[in-house]
Each structure stands twice: as structure tokens, then as C-alpha cells.
Amino acid sequence: MPEATATLSPAPRARVQAMKEYHPPLGGRDALRLDFNENTLACSPKVREVLAQISAGSLTRYPEREPVEAIVADHLCLVPEMVALTNGVDEAIHVLFETFLEAGDELLLPVPTYTMYEVYASATDAHVVTVQAADDLQFPFERLLAAVTLKTKIIAIANPNSPSGSVATRAQILQLARSAPHAVILVDEAYFHFHGETIIDLIGAVPNLVVARTFSKAYGLAGLRLGLLAGPARMMRWVRRMLSPYSVNSIALACLPPALEDTAYLDWYVSEVLAARAEFEAALDAARVRRWPSRANFILVEIGAQHAEFVRLMRKAGVLVRDRSSDPGCDGRVRITIGTREQMRHAGTALNQTLAALRAESEAR
Ligand SMILES: Cc1ncc(COP(=O)(O)O)c(C=O)c1O
Numbered sequence: 001m002p003e004a005t006a007t008l009s010p011a012p013r014a015r016v017q018a019m020k021e022y023h024p025p026l027g028g029r030d031a032l033r034l035d036f037n038e039n040t041l042a043c044s045p046k047v048r049e050v051l052a053q054i055s056a057g058s059l060t061r062y063p064e065r066e067p068v069e070a071i072v073a074d075h076l077c078l079v080p081e082m083v084a085l086t087n088g089v090d091e092a093i094h095v096l097f098e099t100f101l102e103a104g105d106e107l108l109l110p111v112p113t114y115t116m117y118e119v120y121a122s123a124t125d126a127h128v129v130t131v132q133a134a135d136d137l138q139f140p141f142e143r144l145l146a147a148v149t150l151k152t153k154i155i156a157i158a159n160p161n162s163p164s165g166s167v168a169t170r171a172q173i174l175q176l177a178r179s180a181p182h183a184v185i186l187v188d189e190a191y192f193h194f195h196g197e198t199i200i201d202l203i204g205a206v207p208n209l210v211v212a213r214t215f216s217k218a219y220g221l222a223g224l225r226l227g228l229l230a231g232p233a234r235m236m237r238w239v240r241r242m243l244s245p246y247s248v249n250s251i252a253l254a255c256l257p258p259a260l261e262d263t264a265y266l267d268w269y270v271s272e273v274l275a276a277r278a279e280f281e282a283a284l285d286a287a288r289v290r291r292w293p294s295r296a297n298f299i300l301v302e303i304g305a306q307h308a309e310f311v312r313l314m315r316k317a318g319v320l321v322r323d324r325s326s327d328p329g330c331d332g333r334v335r336i337t338i339g340t341r342e343q344m345r346h347a348g349t350a351l352n353q354t355l356a357a358l359r360a361e362s363e364a365r
Pocket of ligand 1: 159
């Protein structure tokens with residue numbers, strides 16, 4: 001190879017060059033994991049039984065998703081043409097954006113919200129239009145509605161939203177869908193089980209509504225990477241063109257039916273988290289920590305200028321929490337995942353000790 005060309009490397013698309021790198025802090029997590037809104041315990045024992053039976057021989061085959069899509073569709077009272085399994089909701093977002101967003105289009109995004117919408121949109125030629133929530137971090141419905149234009153191609157709504165835990169009502173989502181018939185309304189119901197309200201029953205009836213669900217949260221299968229996108233069959237045909245037929249692996253596909261079937265486990269885990277959330281809210285109130293009302297398995301709290309030190313000291317006490325200070329309008333705010341009551345009592349102790357240490361530190365200054 002001539003020497004001059006050896007130092008040259010192929011240039012990626014300009015859009016990719018302009019993208020920000022995104023590195024979620026996944027390292028060193030052998031502690032109480034209250035940082036990624038995961039299930040903090042385990043998946044259903046029925047899933048573990050199936051995992052134990054997976055043979056080496058079965059891994060030699062390519063995964064076949066259609067039979068499992070039919071099971072999931074049935075579970076959701078939809079037809080299989082309306083449901084695509086994905087490698088986590090992240091793949092659903094990625095594929096949906098790649099399918100619909102092109103130059104001149106707008107992605108309308110209430111912020112703060114889930115980071116990956118902006119990450120995947122920034123790889124397309126579309127323009128991201130953000131609508132900042134007020135200090136109460138409630139869903140900025142009126143301003144979102146006012147921001148709809150003929151260029152709006154996707155409106156992405158995490159419901160409940162992260163990191164705020166706030167929700168959009170069914171009536172608000174329907175009004176947005178009616179006001180932007182030319183746009184896809186993506187309702188990301190990653191935290192649906194903790195909220196208990198869904199709009200998935202209107203798939204097909206509302207021609208521009210799609211709903212995403214994940215198995216990473218309540219089901220406790222974040223490591224398997226399993227999500228789904230549900231939408232009108234006509235729209236899903238386009239999405240399937242972009243979706244790899246192999247992106248959901250055979251282990252995930254094998255685990256999905258027992259995960260769906262074991263409603264007793266899911267109900268138990270969700271009720272445990274809801275009880276723990278109520279207890280932890282009381283502990284935050286007693287400690288006079290400002291918090292935002294949450295319908296999900298996490299709570300956003302106000303720590304203020306010492307947010308980074310708070311996260312560091314909590315880690316030292318064996319509890320991982322997530323600094324959301326760089327999210328729009330979230331300076332000084334930290335998100336704490338809710339686990340079981342026992343875990344949250346431990347977290348409450350760590351929180352009180354950490355707050356006392358921070359207070360002592362600022363008084364000494
Ligand atoms: C709103 C929202 N959607 C999607 C995801 C990611 O889901 P998955 O693990 O299925 O990719 C998250 C993860 O934190 C989330 O908060």
C-alpha cells in the first residue's frame with residue numbers, strides 16, 4: 001500500500017461526524033443499581049427455567065421471530081401484522097426514525113426526555129424541534145400542540161416520561177394525533193406497568209399512532225434486549241423493510257412467552273415497586289428533598305449545586321443513582337430508580353447520610 005493512503009481513513013456521513021458521542025455510565029455497577037430504571041431484582045423464575053433448557057444445538061439456528069410476534073400480538077389483543085419485535089425499544093426508535101425522517105422533516109420532542117430520541121434523530125437529515133417543559137416538568141401539551149407544523153413528521157412521547165416520571169393523558173395524545181395527521185405519534189410506554197394506563201388499544205383505530213414497549217424494565221430482561229413496536233399494519237410494513245429479520249436473538253425469543261405468561265411475577269414486582277415508591281417519597285419529604293411526582297419506577301429529585309458530589313457519595317455508600325444535570329432544564333437534579341422496599345430502605349439510609357455529609361461540607365466552607 002502506498003504510504004500516503006495508509007494514513008487516510010474513509011469519511012463517514014457528515015451527519016455522523018456531527019453526532020455527539022453517547023456513553024451511558026455502565027461501568028463499575030456492582031452495587032445497588034438505582035441508576036438505569038432497570039428491574040433491580042430478577043426476571044420471572046419461569047424465564048430462568050426456559051433459559052436453563054436452551055441447548056447448544058438450538059443456538060446454531062437463525063432466530064425465527066414470527067411465531068413469537070403472533071404470541072405477543074395475541075397478548076396485546078392486536079393482529080401479528082401490527083407488531084414487530086425489536087432489539088430493545090432503542091432499535092424500535094432507530095428503525096422508526098430511519099423509516100420516516102428525511103431532509104426537511106421535523107421531529108417534535110418535549111424535553112427533558114429519553115436521550116436516544118435525539119441521538120437517533122441526529123443521524124438523520126431531519127431537524128429536531130424541542131419543547132421545554134416548565135419547572136413542574138409536566139407534559140407541555142399546549143406548547144407541543146402549538147409547535148406542530150406541516151413539517152412535523154414524528155412526535156415522540158415517552159409515557160411515563162424519563163427522567164421526570166410525568167405522564168401525558170390519553171385525550172392529549174389523541175388531540176396531538178388529530179392535529180398532526182401527517183405525523184407519526186410515537187408513544188413510548190417503556191414504563192407502562194408502573195403507570196397502568198396505555199393507548200395500545202387504539203392501534204389501528206388511530207391511523208398515525210404507534211406504541212413502543214420494552215421488556216427491559218418491569219420484566220427484568222434488559223440484558224436480553226427485547227422490545228416491540230405496535231402500529232397500523234400499513235405503517236408497520238414500511239418499518240419491517242428497515243428492520244433486520246435477525247435482530248432479536250433466539251434466547252430472547254425463547255424467554256418472551258414465559259415472561260408474558262407469568263403475570264403473577266410481574267404483578268408482584270410492580271406492586272412491590274409501587275409500595276417502595278410511596279415509602280421512598282415519604283423519606284424524601286421527611287428529608288426535605290424536592291421531588292417531582294412520578295408514575296414510573298424512578299423519582300427525579302433536586303440536589304442542587306452539589307449534585308455530582310451527591311452521586312459520588314451515594315456510590316461510595318453502595319448506591320448508584322443517575323445525575324440528570326445535563327438534561328434540558330434539569331440542572332442539579334438526580335434520578336433515583338425505585339427497587340424493592342428493602343432496597344429503598346437501604347437507599348434512604350444512604351441518602352440521609354449523604355445529605356448530612358454534604359450539609360457538613362458546605363457549612364465547613
Ligand atoms: C423512555 C424509554 N424508552 C426506552 C428505553 C430503552 O428501552 P430498551 O432497553 O428496550 O432499549 C428507556 C431506557 O431507559 C427509556 O427510558
